[in-house]
Amino acid sequence: MSGASGSSDIPAIGVLVSGRGSNLQAIFNAIERGELRARVAVVISSRADAPALRIAADHGSTCHVIAPRDYPSRAEAGATIVDVLRAAHVRVVALAGYKPILDACVVRAFPNAIINIHPSLLPAFAGGMAPRPQAEALAAGVKLTGCTVHFVTEEVDAGPIIAQSAVPVLDDDDVETLSARILVEEHRLLPLAIGLALSGRLTVEGQRVRLAPA
Amino acid sequence: MSGASGSSDIPAIGVLVSGRGSNLQAIFNAIERGELRARVAVVISSRADAPALRIAADHGSTCHVIAPRDYPSRAEAGATIVDVLRAAHVRVVALAGYKPILDACVVRAFPNAIINIHPSLLPAFAGGMAPRPQAEALAAGVKLTGCTVHFVTEEVDAGPIIAQSAVPVLDDDDVETLSARILVEEHRLLPLAIGLALSGRLTVEGQRVRLAPA
Numbered sequence: 001m002s003g004a005s006g007s008s009d010i011p012a013i014g015v016l017v018s019g020r021g022s023n024l025q026a027i028f029n030a031i032e033r034g035e036l037r038a039r040v041a042v043v044i045s046s047r048a049d050a051p052a053l054r055i056a057a058d059h060g061s062t063c064h065v066i067a068p069r070d071y072p073s074r075a076e077a078g079a080t081i082v083d084v085l086r087a088a089h090v091r092v093v094a095l096a097g098y099k100p101i102l103d104a105c106v107v108r109a110f111p112n113a114i115i116n117i118h119p120s121l122l123p124a125f126a127g128g129m130a131p132r133p134q135a136e137a138l139a140a141g142v143k144l145t146g147c148t149v150h151f152v153t154e155e156v157d158a159g160p161i162i163a164q165s166a167v168p169v170l171d172d173d174d175v176e177t178l179s180a181r182i183l184v185e186e187h188r189l190l191p192l193a194i195g196l197a198l199s200g201r202l203t204v205e206g207q208r209v210r211l212a213p214a
Numbered sequence: 215m216s217g218a219s220g221s222s223d224i225p226a227i228g229v230l231v232s233g234r235g236s237n238l239q240a241i242f243n244a245i246e247r248g249e250l251r252a253r254v255a256v257v258i259s260s261r262a263d264a265p266a267l268r269i270a271a272d273h274g275s276t277c278h279v280i281a282p283r284d285y286p287s288r289a290e291a292g293a294t295i296v297d298v299l300r301a302a303h304v305r306v307v308a309l310a311g312y313k314p315i316l317d318a319c320v321v322r323a324f325p326n327a328i329i330n331i332h333p334s335l336l337p338a339f340a341g342g343m344a345p346r347p348q349a350e351a352l353a354a355g356v357k358l359t360g361c362t363v364h365f366v367t368e369e370v371d372a373g374p375i376i377a378q379s380a381v382p383v384l385d386d387d388d389v390e391t392l393s394a395r396i397l398v399e400e401h402r403l404l405p406l407a408i409g410l411a412l413s414g415r416l417t418v419e420g421q422r423v424r425l426a427p428a
Contacts, residue, residue, distance in 0.1 A: 123354055124338045140337055141421035143378040146358070164357040166380040171424040207355035210385040 011198045012041035014090035015061075016081075016098035021052025022183065023096035023117060023190050028059050030191030038198055042088040044081060046100050062088065068100050078103025085110070092197045094190060095152065099129055104154050112160070112204050114152040115197055117190045119182045121164055122148040126157035134179045143169055145178070147186045149193035151204065160209045162193045162202065225412045226255035228304040229275075230295075230312035235266025236397065237310035237331060237404050242273050244405030252412055256302040258295060260314050276302065282314050292317025299324070306411045308404060309366065313343055318368050326374070326418050328366040329411055331404045333396045335378055336362040340371035348393045357383055359392070361400045363407035365418065374423045376407045376416065 015024050024043065030036035043056035048065045056063045064084050071077035082105060085093060095102070095116040107114060120126070120133040121144070128136075137145040146166040153159035165185040169178060196202055201212040229238050238257065244250035257270035262279045270277045278298050285291035296319060299307060309316070309330040321328060334340070334347040335358070342350075351359040360380040367373035379399040383392060410416055415426040 121335060121338065121358060122356070124335065139421065141375050141423060142336070143362075143375055144335060144360070144380055148357075161355050161357055166358055207353065209355060 010037060010039045011092070012088055012090045013038045013194060013198070014042045014044065014085045014088060014093045015040055015056075016044050016046070016093065016095050016102075017050055017052035017056075018046045018099035019050055019052060019097045021050065021055040021096065023094075023186055024052050025055050026187035027094065027096065027191050027194065028055070029187075030195075036191045036195045038092075038194060041090055042084060044084060046098060052097070074100075074103045075105055078105040081106050082109045092194055094194055096190065097130075101156065102152060107152055107154050112151050112202075113197065115149055115162065115190070115193050116152050116157075116159070117186050117193075118148045118150070118157055119145075119179065119186065120148065121146045121166060122150065122157055122161060131175045131179055134182065135175050137169060138173060138175060138178060145169055145182065147182050147189055149189050151197075151209070160204045160207050162196060162209050163189055165189050224251060224253045225306070226302055226304045227252045227408060227412070228256045228258065228299045228302060228307045229254055229270075230258045230260070230307065230309050230316075231264055231266035231270075232260045232313040233264055233266060233311045235264065235269040235310065237308075237400060238266050239269050240401035241308065241310065241405050241408065242269070243401075244409075250405045250409045252306075252408060255304055256298060258298060260312060266311070288314075288317045289319055292319040295320050296323045306408055308408055310404065311344075315370065316366060321366055321368050326365050326416075327411065329363055329376065329404070329407050330366050330371075330373070331400050331407075332362045332364070332371055333359075333393065333400065334362065335360045335380060336364065336371055336375065345389045345393050348396065349389050351383065352387060352389060352392060359383055359396065361396050361403055363403050365411075365423070374418045374421050376410060376423050377403055379403050 017024055040061045042062045044064045044066050045053050053063050066080050068077040093114045119130050125133040125136045144166045148164045150161045151159040167181045203210050231238055254275045256276045258278045258280050259267050267277050280294050282291040307324055307328040333344050339347040339350045358380045362378045364375045365373040381395045417424050
């Protein structure tokens with residue numbers, strides 16, 4: 001698809017997608033509103049039919065489809081992802097509804113630079129993609145849930161937390177209504193976390209992420 | 215200590231304590247401000263030297279010390295607690311910093327009527343009394359934690375949740391500053407939950423607690 005362009009002093013990010021791309025759209029919206037100073041240099045989809053690819057192309061981002069099943073191993077798919085991200089000179093990588101488990105070689109290539117968003121207040125309801133964490137929150141009867149953005153480490157959903165946002169669970173919620181309420185916060189939190197990661201002001205010490213004064 | 219008095223149409227509650235009694239004080243404050251329509255008919259302490267006993271006596275509540283180690287078994291201490299609570303005709307029992315694990319006979323005697331407050335957003339950081347859940351939240355690097363009021367079941371910290379409140383974790387927090395911030399919400403949430411439980415409008419279905427219209 002078409003190559004991206006952008007002035008080179010605006011930091012480049014990469015976004016990995018698998019589905020409809022609503023969090024990718026939220027990133028573009030934040031950039032267009034001037035809330036996030038970044039350019040989406042490259043979008044990588046694990047599926048050729050992901051609607052997110054259309055959103056990426058519409059915004060002039062370079063797109064790649066890297067489907068793990070097209071590669072002999074997850075490690076080889078991972079090595080290709082690393083090559084593509086490095087070629088685009090990305091400083092931060094956001095997983096925006098990216099479904100495959102990222103190979104450890106990608107995680108190691110971008111330490112404390114890959115951000116994931118998870119639809120629960122971690123460590124509660126870790127593991128699984130939407131709508132499982134939302135369904136687990138409903139089944140557990142919690143009155144507050146939300147979303148978490150965290151750096152990706154080799155252990156799933158256990159990396160250092162950058163930001164969290166809480167939303168109420170209402171008495172008549174089902175998975176759909178609760179997921180929609182959380183998604184509104186995801187769209188706010190993910191661009192915010194990307195901006196923090198790009199700022200160079202985050203320090204990671206064990207599991208704690210702190211923000212240095214501007 | 216002195217006997218409590220109060221007009222008999224005001225619902226009676228019992229409060230179990232072990233320590234300083236700040237949550238007991240919060241209950242008395244809510245009653246005095248007219249935010250909670252209840253009377254503390256009886257306070258049971260697991261320790262003879264708990265400062266909470268002074269707070270109870272100052273407010274004219276009947277006090278009992280039932281120290282588990284004074285009884286041949288936890289079940290016999292539990293049976294005494296049940297006798298005292300029944301004699302006081304309490305409709306709801308609040309655990310306000312009560313340290314012993316309640317014997318199952320007490321839990322069974324007051325189904326969906328015993329309320330505990332835990333200083334985390336359950337199911338995260340279940341188990342353990344303050345300051346352990348707060349220390350665990352800090353170590354985990356979460357950006358939001360809080361407190362949870364829930365009905366007590368035979369499984370510790372796993373009963374149906376009545377209400378939760380979130381508080382931020384700040385970069386320079388230690389266990390003391392974080393605990394203090396959570397405690398402010400505990401003092402608000404526990405009387406609120408007692409009022410909900412007394413209202414007769416809560417229904418428990420599996421793990422979910424719902425509030426019927428007034």
